[in-house]
Amino acid sequence: MKAPTIKNDILVMLIFSAVILSMPIWLEPLGASYPDLLQKFAIFGIFAVGYNILFGLTGYLSFGHAAFLGVGSYTAVWSFKLLTMNIFPAIIFSVLLSGLFALLIGFITLRRSGIYFSILTLAFAQMFYNLAYSVLTPITNGETGLQLARTDPRVIDRLFSEAGEGLPSTDFFGLAMSGYSGFYVCAIILIVAFFISQRIFHSPFGIKLRAIKSNQTRMKYTGYSTRPYLLTAFVISGMYAGLAGGLMAATDPLAGAERMQWTASGEVVLMTILGGVGTLIGPMLGVGIIKYFENIFSALNEQGLHQAYSFMPDWLSNILVPMTSPFVGEGWHLTLGALFVFIVVFLPGGIMEGIDMIKKLFSKKSSEPDFEPIEKKTTPESGK
């Protein structure tokens, strides 16, 4: 890895911002440029970028992050109900509360590592989920999910205006959270979140987290207590999840417990893995690819497939349609699972590793001795 310089970081940051903000334009030809999907890109991007801070840097595989997402969502909806439809306080509260929960859960779960940590987080996530469905129904409204109602107090809003007809919608100081303006709000938050994550990656703190991943015992012998660092990383990623949850509620003011199920945590793991664990851009790529294809694939049906294959000869498309139809529409999750297996088996580093491999392939041809990574030199074939 090249040593990161400030100049480089700023360049990456600028490119990233430009790419994100121009998404409505360059996604147009791909048929993905509508606000709903764009908002999802941004929100899940925040979720995955935050998850990557924990999993990517420290290697601690948490299956409980959906719980923080859920906490964020519920908090935001309650803030809409009680205080104001402005998302600003809602998001602040969701981040703080999910951070608090993360502190609590992290304090307990981080006593163990490896698979035990995974199972502990899983157990906590399951507890949250079950409680949200049963005893906590006064707070979570159980299976129906927490919704806005006309009779909600909304004390701050009432100070300025009378209750209007119908349900009010969320806004950011007057900027509506639906449509493209909603996307831009989410996108700017994503850019800020990404910037923070970039700073963490390249800070001494980030290096310590990486040290924990590569050899925790050695780190301890060097005189560091690892748990405070781990806990900080856990809380930060929990807050990111809460932020994503809050934004999710802001774009669609409804919070349901199914968001907290542990398989939802599995989804963010998948996104992170697909893009490339421990890389900056990777998780964002993973989110984009999964959400994009989810959208495209789950809308396809047999007719759509016939259309998609219309450029092929008839006999070929007649064979291909029945073969591929179980993988689209309702069966999109099948594709997802298969993709997951494929990635873990063949490309554990995700897409970023794939890109690196291709880069190496090309750079080898042009200038061979110049840019050889150090690990390569110790392998037997190049050591002769």
Place this chain on the structure above:
Amino acid sequence: MDAIFLQILNGLDKGGAYALIALGLTLVFGTLGVVNFAHGALFMLGAFCSVSFYKLLTLSKQVKDESITFFDAFKEQPYLEIWFGDYGTAIIDYAVPLSILFAIPVMLLIGLIMERGLIRHFYKRTHAEQILVTFGLAIVLQELIKSFFGANPIPMPPPEIVSGSAPIGALFGLGESVVYPWWRLIYLAFSGIVIAAVFAFLNMTTYGMVVRAGMMDRETVGLLGIDVERRFTVVFGLAAVVTGLAGVMYAPILPPDYHMGMDFLVLSFVVVVVGGMGSLGGAVAAGFLLGILQSFASMNEIKSIFPGIDQIIIYLVAVIILLVRPRGLLGREGVMED
């Protein structure tokens, strides 16, 4: 008293299922060292073995319904009834117990394919990667089942003769009002038999002895000239069969649907860590223990003191055990203690 007795029974039969699944899981973990998140899917596949066997038996054709004479009415009649008459009807009635015979080879085959095809390549990878790949596999399996059988639960009838309740109170002299479903009693007995069979296999046969030796020290066993890999493949198959059988017999209790595996997966992991990673006896003991704890927690008297305790008791116990007794109840020293 009656209520407590019933809760113990309830806990025991739930515990029977937990114990069977956890036994399979810990067999795989103890021998192969692989954390298998697709284990719940095996349970689900077992349950769907009985569903597909039932469907197979009730393949039917349309025949004329002779009891209606006004017009030509047709009804579905299974081939088995047409061919064998009343015997056919009896066979269909006993579809669930009979599907055990069908499930054993099928689950063994699935287990072997899974091990040879995928799990084998992950022995040397990290636990996180094992979790991820088997999690992906679990998604694939459950979605395949969904695309074949649909998303709705499919109710499976137990045989007619045991579909009622057993007057268990009268048997134990506790009062006539205490009754319990026959099928659940059968499930409890069945799980006891399977557990006993697995332990007998491991403790009383030479094959089992080698497997146990392999769990202790894989390298030495390999150096003695024994093909450990092949034995372990068989152990994976065995674990798949045990879990599958747990699923087959569970079908009349809980109508199988495609995501039942994921629901049981978390539970079974919790059971395994409470019992101690790699400890077979621990898995069984913890299965029954957690089953009983759960059913006591769902009593109204206890729920009124701690609301919601029935939903979280298992996880709570797991968290406490993991924190105060890192190697579980009966875990061996030195196995996965970090």
